[in-house]
Amino acid sequence: MEQLVNQYSALWIAGAFVLLVMLVLFREGPKARDFVALGVVITGLAVAWLLLHPRQTPLMDSSRTVQSMIGQGVPVLLEFQSPYCIRCTQLKPVVDQLEKELPDKLRVIRLNAQEEVGRELAPVYMFEFTPTFILFDAQGGELWRQAGDLDTQHIKDLLGY
8 A cells, every 4th residue: 555655646646636527527528618627627736736735944955954953952853755745745734833833942854855865864864755754852862753644742742842
């Protein structure tokens, strides 16, 4: 099952949805209004993806930069994600809220597992699936690691908040 659900799942599901819509719309032959409806569906999916997909933390241009931010006196939540991962997209608002709740107490670093920095750090932090969350204490020691889910209360408890 894990091989079927991966970082490209959102694209496969969106593609299947578009094909299903096409089958329904064009079942009696294509008409101009059907093409308009299909365009609206595709535009809606594109806008939703642009608004919801997780993004890498800005200025994470090298693996050295990321590693230098861990252990600098502030706990770090390192998230390995993919913009095509459905679960990453679902957890984005949860991570955003955690970041808002603990602005000076927790640094959140989001890395795209498909970009160079994410690929370089994959063997360093030994993760296989997205999303993977790793919580480091202020000195850089790993406190917690979880793939696929994020329990914000558990993180707050580990940090003493």
